[in-house]
Amino acid sequence: MSTNKHAIIRYQTLDKCFSNSGKRYYIEDLLEACNDAIYNFDESSNGIKKRQLYDDIKFMESEQGWSIPLEKVKDGRRAFYRYEEATFSINSQPLNNAEAEQLKSAILVLTRFKGLPQFEWVNELIPKLDKTFGLYNKNKEIISFDNNQFLKGTEFITPLFKAIQNKQTLIIEYKSFKSNVSQNIVFHSYHLKQYNNRWFLFGKNDEYKNLTNLALDRIETVEQNSKPFDETELVNFEEYFDDFIGVTKPINAVLTKIILNATVALAPYIITKPLHGSQRKIKLSEKNFIFSIDVIPNFELKKQLLSFGNEITVIEPLELKNEIVEILNKNIDNYN
Template identity: 50%
Template sequence: MATNKHAQIRYNTLDKCFRNTGRNYTLDDLLEACNNAILDFDPAAEGIKRRQLFDDIRFMQSEQGWSIELNDELKFGKKKVYRYLDPTFSISQQPLSESDANHLKAALATLSRFKGTPQYDWIEELSLRLEDNFKLKNTDQNIISFEENPYLQGKEHITQLYNAIHYQKVLKITYKSFNNPEPIIFTLHPYHLKQYNNRWFLLGKDERFETLTNLALDRIEKIEETAQKYTPTDIDFEEYFDDVIGVSISEKPLQSVLLKVSPNAIHYIRTKPLHGSQKIRPQEEHFLVELNLIPNYELESCLLSYGENIEVLEPTMLRDNLKTRIEELYKNYKI
């Protein structure tokens, strides 16, 4: 299938021309009709050439397209006329082509990896219907894998929390943190669900606190809807986490973090940046990496995952925090 720009506009235009029994469309006429349709949609477009037109017709005739049949005996003078063999035929009356169905099924298979989300049930059902309608071969191939933990606790809450955010419902949440043996009750205006490091988190507003409350779904014991009036937020969560790694956000200001990175690790850090603010400066025997963000526990854990290949030069507080954690780690292995 041609995947270049304006392909569907060309297919629809050709379909109209092939169905028109009141006019004889030659190749030049089809080319003009397609280019006029493209220009109507996008005045800045350059249009297409004959080669692209031939490719489009071949695709429409293929099984991957709509298996159209053209009347090969029609002539206008010495020129061939392009018209459907069955003038009542139209690609708009056909179901998805096999190619389109396969693309859609692949997309649905990708989405279905998000098990536990509100969308999962209908995605699975639609995938089965596509397979039945188009006789799509199911090879059960695992073409793509996502990092996920099927045993993760808390995923059963995602549907209810998603709906509460969507329908603006205030929730009474019973929550038991790792550090407190007694459950805590939050009356939460839920705003956003976020996944980080294979765990799900809920962000919302409890009116007892000035800042947003961040709850790990695997520590939620009970969720109840309340009749309380919902207070929406104007926070843009596309930008909310820009200044941190992970989900822990404090009122601390942005800081410049300077790291000494060994040549062994720099390729990984260059291809998978630690943070969007990352800047790399080569030195003689190592690299300096600068980050501009709010230090948090997730940043510390990320840096420790690189072991001896990263040294924090500044700020001092972050360096001291890592030093303390490394000393405690050393005690566990000291003989």
């Protein structure tokens, strides 16, 4: 199947032309119709030439396309194009081979999202597609995601997702790691985020003024509440996480330039998978890789830096460097 730009627009336009029995479409007319349709969609486009048009027609006639019953009718020295059956349309045909392969690939990816909100339909769709087209082979897994199916709290994703959509206030029974007893929280849910294979709910806790997050694996129960929904702490979550790593944003936090020193062995991994979108190279040599990130220091940042062991060292700021040293000293004391 032709995958070049605007291919679908051209196929749909040609389909309309071929099925229009009230007008004769010569090759020049087909070219003009396709370019008009493309221009209406994308004014910056220069359109296509006859060679591309012939390739499109050839594809539509092929088994990989729709096997269209196209008739080329002689008209003097010229010829016009039309369907042999005026009622034919590519939109009323079964999937062609190329479309079936594309859909099969999409279904293989979608199966990894089963159980998440808005993807419940995948469980119903797969058997139907398998019965109709033989698209899905459950024994052929060719893609995997980093997902823990035994993670506690995932059963709350759907009701929380719906509460966010419907702006429904909730009473959440929550038991934090710092407490032996659970508490009931009146919570206004704004956003769900997954980080490090755990799910977190962001919103407003009636007991606090600031934005709060709750770990889903610490939630005991969720119930609806009639209290009016409070959006006073709602933020633009597309930008909210830009300045820090993870899910924790300390109160009165300040964006900080952090300079780090990575070993030569670690450098390729850090370069190809940056710690943060703000990562910038300062110096790369045969001995080390010095780089910076502009983030708000938080718990997750420290955990990530420590996870690299002796292959990453904090150069600046001094305060963060001292905190890492203190943690390492405590770690050594634990072994002593």
